[in-house]
Amino acid sequence: MNQNQKTIKNEVTLSGVGLHTGNKVTMTFKPAPVNNGYSFVRVDLEDKPVIEAKADYVVGTQRGTNLDKKGVKIHTTEHVLAAVVALGIDNIIIELDAPEPPIMDGSSIHFVEALEEAGIEEQDAEVEEFVVDEIITCRDEETGSEIILMPADSYQITTMVDYNTKVLGTQNASLDKLEDFKTEIASARTFSFLHELEALLDHDLIKGGDLNNAIVYVDQEISGDTMAKLKKAFHKEDISVKPNGILDNLDLRWTNEAARHKLLDVIGDLALIGTKIRGKIIANKPGHGINTKFAKEMAKKIKLAKRNYVPKYDLNKPPLMDIHQIMDILPHRQPFLLIDRVLELSDTHVVATKNVTMNEDFFRGHFPGAPVMPGVLQVEAMAQCGGILVLSTVPDPENYLTYFMKMDNVKFKQKVLPGDTLIFRAELITPIRRGISHMRAVGYANNKVVVEAELMAQISKIK
Structure with missing residues (x-):
């Protein structure tokens, strides 16, 4: 059954800081016309350049998915786009006065709530959907990461996470209906391992991070120098490790919160395909690299399918005219x-x-x-x-x-x-x-x- 496209009814604004840049940012969601898709607008730059949320514009996937169109950049797009996709929104304009959306609490829940507050309305145009009729795979031989897309009656996602570390272990998460995103996935926060965090701090990244918007899994003994860096970065006088292996001041919302957040990232990254998918995603060891590689391949595949699309007609039915x-x-x-x-x-x-x-x-x-x-x-x-x-x-x-x-x-x-x-x-x-x-x-x-x-x-x- 065909569905009509949707946008939001009213504008809604959020403010915060970017996780990696530390810049203060104001972000405004605005309604968009039919067939607009998802687009970011840098209102802080001359002529307010537009960067469409397309896989072709991905230029980096280190600690987030980053877009670049003619030198205009948007960092860490995945959490915002996941919220938009999950609410069934097809067309939206996302205005930013900085290069990175606010990190909020490291999840998508604040974006979901803001979009619900704005309201969602139907538009007078049908949704374009790619119906999966064969198994499609994408693999990174170096990392062992793999994404498999197979036929299904709706858009479904399963993620399997294994970092070969005892503190996190092997985790799985599944979402059979996007309608369950708000309650099951949206609040899952971004995470990092201690060894990754040290590297980010050394490179002057995660300027907007604190212990309220990122889970830190401690996979090694914390040295005195590292502890000093953490206290300075997180503006804390004292930091300790909980029995479950994460830094303090945070309680896990689910035991498999990491796998749920990776599922959130998959939804956000695959929004860059630009077309809705009817099929089931199975992502093994997903990350922004494999996610966006798959998004690029799917965008090309769908473009080719459109060019060569052959509609089905029943030639055995009585004709309208003989x-x-x-x-x-x-x-x-x-x-x-x-x-x-x-x-x-x-x-x-x-x-x-x-x-x-x-x-x-x-x-x-x-x-x-x-x-x-x-x-x-x-x-x-x-x-x-x-x-x-x-x-x-x-x-x-x-x-x-x-x-x-x-x-x-x-x-x-x-x-x-x-x-x-x-x-x-x-x-x-x-x-x-x-x-x-x-x-x-x-x-x-x-x-x-x-x-x-x-x-x-x-x-x-x-x-």
């Missing part, structure tokens, strides 16, 4: 009537078929011994299909003729041979005005795109 009804509308006759049936017809599109047989007159000369349907006749057949659409808008189509005005972006992708059934779909690019129609037409055969073109024609009344 050859006699077609001849009542079109003036063409044998041997130049090149469509046999009309399957669908609306105000903006038409679907018709042509059964190609060896008895076609043009096969006598094109080519003897190697019959191939001429490309120009494929375009003519698409134009006749479009003619049905255009002439159906007048009460007396028998008194009109349709004339070509222009053809653009004509591409022939496969040969059309005797025995093929051609299916043509033509749809208006712009509304018909003054008898002029501009449409995009595609021809399919054998579950492949064989021809496509943009056509412009004018209907003229017979004097």
Whole structure:
């Protein structure tokens, strides 16, 4: 069942500091028009540049997913995007007056609550969804990280975490419904191991960190120098390690909070695909590197699938128009009537078929011994299909003729041979005005795109 796109009803603003930059930042969620997707806006820079949330713009995944478009950067995007995805929002503008969203408590819960406060409303456009029909895998041989995407009835995620350390152990987390994100995943906070934390401090990172927005797993004995660094970084006079192996001042919200946070990160990083997924993700040892690598591969795969998409039509159903009804509308006759049936017809599109047989007159000369349907006749057949659409808008189509005005972006992708059934779909690019129609037409055969073109024609009344 198709769903409509959604955005938020009202603006809502949050403030805080960036985890790694330590910059104070104000972030405002704003409604966006249909098909906008997710976009960040740097309002602190001249001309307020826009950085779309796309995998192509990923430039770094060290301690977060970072985007860069023409030198304009956004750091640590995953927690915000996870909240947006989980609430079913398709279009949103995220304004920032600094390069990094506020870390808040290290989870997504504050973003979820802010977006709920803003309200969510439906828009007048359908959601585009990629339905998984095969197993797709992405693996990093060096780290052993792997993401598997398989068919499922809804978007589901399972993460499996193993850092080969006793303090954390092996953890799993699953989310079968995005509706459960708020209660099961959103509050899971970011985490780090002590040895990683030392390196970050040495490189002057996590300037916005404190013991309230990051879980620190202590995987080694704390030296005096390290303790001094931690006290300074976290502005604490005393720091100790709890029996469960984490620094004090924090209680785990779940025993598998690390795996839940990794699941949160997967959702946020895969938002960069730019298309909703209907399928199940299994992520083994996920991280921003493998997540964004998979997002890039999926974005390419979906783009290719769109280009080669072949709709399914039941050719056994009774047609909307048979050859006699077609001849009542079109003036063409044998041997130049090149469509046999009309399957669908609306105000903006038409679907018709042509059964190609060896008895076609043009096969006598094109080519003897190697019959191939001429490309120009494929375009003519698409134009006749479009003619049905255009002439159906007048009460007396028998008194009109349709004339070509222009053809653009004509591409022939496969040969059309005797025995093929051609299916043509033509749809208006712009509304018909003054008898002029501009449409995009595609021809399919054998579950492949064989021809496509943009056509412009004018209907003229017979004097």
